[in-house]
Amino acid sequence: xxxxxxIAILIGTFLGTITGLIPGIHINLLALxxxxxxxxALTITxxxxxxxxxVAMAITHTFLDTxxxxxxxxxxxxxxxxxxxxxxxxxxxxxxxxVILTVMGSLSAIIISVALTPIILPxxxxxxxxIKTYISYILITASSFLILKEKKSKLWALMIFLMAGTxxxxxxxxxxxxNPLFPLLSGLFGTSMLVISIKENTLIPKQNFNFPTIKKxxxxxxxxxxxxxxxxxxxxxxxxxxxxxxxxxxxxxxxxDKGFLILIGALNTINMILSFxxxxxxxxxxxxxxxxxxxxxxxxxKNHLILYLGTALIVAGIATILAIYISKTFSKxxxxxxxxxLCALIILLIAILVFIxxxxxxxxxxxxxxxxxLIPQIKSVGKNHLMGCxxxxxxLYFIL
Amino acid sequence: MQESNxxxxxxxxxxxxxxxxxMISEHLEPEHVKISSIKLPESNGIIARIKGEVxxxxxxxxxxxxxxxxxxxxxxxxxxxxxxxxxxxxxxxxTGEITEYNEKPEMIIxxxxxxxxx
Numbered sequence: 001x002x003x004x005x006x007i008a009i010l011i012g013t014f015l016g017t018i019t020g021l022i023p024g025i026h027i028n029l030l031a032l033x034x035x036x037x038x039x040x041a042l043t044i045t046x047x048x049x050x051x052x053x054x055v056a057m058a059i060t061h062t063f064l065d066t067x068x069x070x071x072x073x074x075x076x077x078x079x080x081x082x083x084x085x086x087x088x089x090x091x092x093x094x095x096x097x098x099v100i101l102t103v104m105g106s107l108s109a110i111i112i113s114v115a116l117t118p119i120i121l122p123x124x125x126x127x128x129x130x131i132k133t134y135i136s137y138i139l140i141t142a143s144s145f146l147i148l149k150e151k152k153s154k155l156w157a158l159m160i161f162l163m164a165g166t167x168x169x170x171x172x173x174x175x176x177x178x179n180p181l182f183p184l185l186s187g188l189f190g191t192s193m194l195v196i197s198i199k200e201n202t203l204i205p206k207q208n209f210n211f212p213t214i215k216k217x218x219x220x221x222x223x224x225x226x227x228x229x230x231x232x233x234x235x236x237x238x239x240x241x242x243x244x245x246x247x248x249x250x251x252x253x254x255x256x257d258k259g260f261l262i263l264i265g266a267l268n269t270i271n272m273i274l275s276f277x278x279x280x281x282x283x284x285x286x287x288x289x290x291x292x293x294x295x296x297x298x299x300x301x302k303n304h305l306i307l308y309l310g311t312a313l314i315v316a317g318i319a320t321i322l323a324i325y326i327s328k329t330f331s332k333x334x335x336x337x338x339x340x341x342l343c344a345l346i347i348l349l350i351a352i353l354v355f356i357x358x359x360x361x362x363x364x365x366x367x368x369x370x371x372x373x374l375i376p377q378i379k380s381v382g383k384n385h386l387m388g389c390x391x392x393x394x395x396l397y398f399i400l
Numbered sequence: 401m402q403e404s405n406x407x408x409x410x411x412x413x414x415x416x417x418x419x420x421x422x423m424i425s426e427h428l429e430p431e432h433v434k435i436s437s438i439k440l441p442e443s444n445g446i447i448a449r450i451k452g453e454v455x456x457x458x459x460x461x462x463x464x465x466x467x468x469x470x471x472x473x474x475x476x477x478x479x480x481x482x483x484x485x486x487x488x489x490x491x492x493x494x495t496g497e498i499t500e501y502n503e504k505p506e507m508i509i510x511x512x513x514x515x516x517x518x
Contacts, residue, residue, distance in 0.1 A: 006418075310420030
C-alpha cells in the first residue's frame with residue numbers, strides 16, 4: 001500500500017507539472033481524462049491510489065501554475081492577478097524572484113493549513129450552513145465591494161462584470177458545448193493576455209537569480225490575510241482565489257507587490273486544501289478535481305482526509321524544489337526566445353484544444369471570451385471583474 | 401531567507417508527509433471482519449472486508465448473488481452486474497457496504513478479489 005501511494009504521488013506530481021506549466025490546461029481537464037481511464041486503471045490498482053494521483057496533481061499544479069502566469073503572462077483564472085506584479089518583476093529581470101515568492105506563500109500555506117486542520121474542521125461545520133443560506137447576498141455584496149473598490153472606472157468595472165456574466169450564463173446553459181468552462185476561462189484569462197503580450201511587443205530582459213528579499217512583517221501579514229479571506233471565499237461558489245486576493249489585500253496595510261505575490265501563492269493552495277476539508281466535513285465538492293475524486297471514491301472517511309493531507313505535504317516539498325529549478329531554467333531560456341512566436345504558439349495550442357474538447361461552438365465561446373478579456377486591459381481596470389462569468393450565474397441560480 | 405533554507409523547509413515538509421503516510425497507509429482498507437460478527441441493526445451501513453469460500457453463485461439479469469462462507473458463518477453478497485468469473489468453492493475477498501434485506505444482513509460489493517481458484 002505504502003509503495004503504491006508513493007508511486008501514485010510521483011505520477012501525480014509529474015502530471016501536475018505538465019498542467020501547471022502549460023497555460024490553459026487546467027487540472028480539471030486532466031482529472032477528467034483520469035476518470036475516463038479509471039476502469040482500465042482500476043484493474044491494476046485501487047480507487048484510493050487513483051485519487052492520490054489526482055490529489056498530488058492538484059497540489060503540484062497550485063505550486064507551479066504561477067510560472068506561466070509570470071513568465072508568459074498567460075495565467076489560469078486562479079492566478080490571473082499575479083500577472084501584473086509578477087510580470088512587472090519579470091520586466092525588471094526578477095522573474096525567478098517572483099516565482100520564489102509565490103512558492104514561499106504556497107509552502108507556508110500547506111504547512112499551516114495542515115497543522116490547523118483540527119481547528120478548521122469545526123469552524124467550517126459551523127460557518128457553512130450560515131453562508132449557504134445567505135450565499136447570493138454575500139456574493140452580491142462581495143461583487144459590489146470589488147466593483148466600488150475599482151479606482152479607474154467603476155462603470156467599466158460593472159460593465160465588464162455584467163458582460164462576462166452574460167457570456168458565462170449563455171455558455172454554461174448551451175447543452176451542446178462540452179466542457180464550457182474550458183473555452184470560457186481560457187479566453188477571458190489566457191488568450192486575451194497573450195494577445196496583449198504580442199501586441200505590446202514585450203522584450204524580456206536578461207534575468208537574475210537573486211533570492212527575493214521581503215520584510216518579515218509584510219510576509220506574515222500576507223499569509224495571515226490569505227488565511228482569513230481564503231477560508232471565506234473557499235466555501236462560496238464563484239469566488240475563487242483571485243477574488244480572495246483582492247479582499248485579502250484590503251485587509252492588510254500596504255503589503256506591496258512582493259507581499260501580494262506571497263498572498264496569491266498562499267491563497268491558491270489554501271483553496272485546494274480547504275476543498276479536501278469541505279469534502280470530508282460537508283460532503284460537498286468545491287472544484288472539478290474533487291468532483292472526480294468523489295465519483296471514483298464512493299465514501300470519504302477521516303483516514304482518507306489524513307492520507308490526502310499527508311500527500312499534500314510530500315508533494316509540497318517536491319513541488320517547491322521543482323519550482324526552484326524550473327523557474328531558473330525558464331529565466332535562462334525566456335530572454336533568448338522570440339516572445340511573440342512563443343505567445344502565438346500557445347494561443348494556437350489553446351485554440352486546438354478547445355476545438356477538440358469543446359467543439360466548434362466552444363471555439364466561438366473562446367473567441368468572444370478573448371475579446372471580453374481584452375477590455376479590462378484596454379480600460380486599465382482589474383481583471384478580477386471577469387470572474388462575473390461564474391459569479392453572476394451562481395447569483396441567479398440561488399435567487400431564481 | 402536563503403534558497404538553501406527554502407530547500408530545507410521543503411525537504412522537512414516532505415519527510416513529515418512520508419511519516420504521516422507510513423502511519424495511515426495500513427488503516428485505509430476497510431477492517432477485516434468475521435461474518436458472524438455482522439449483525440443487524442448495528443452493522444447496517446458499515447463498510448467491511450470479508451474473506452471466505454463461495455458456496456453458491458446465483459446469476460440473474462444485471463445482478464449476481466454470491467454466497468460467501470467463512471469459519472464463523474455465511475452471508476449473501478450482491479454484485480450489480482452479470483459476472484461469471486467466480487465459481488462455487490473459490491476463495492474470495494470482498495469489500496462492501498452491509499445493508500439490510502428481508503431483515504437479514506447482506507453485502508453490496510464494492511471490490512471483489514479472487515484469492516484462490518478451486
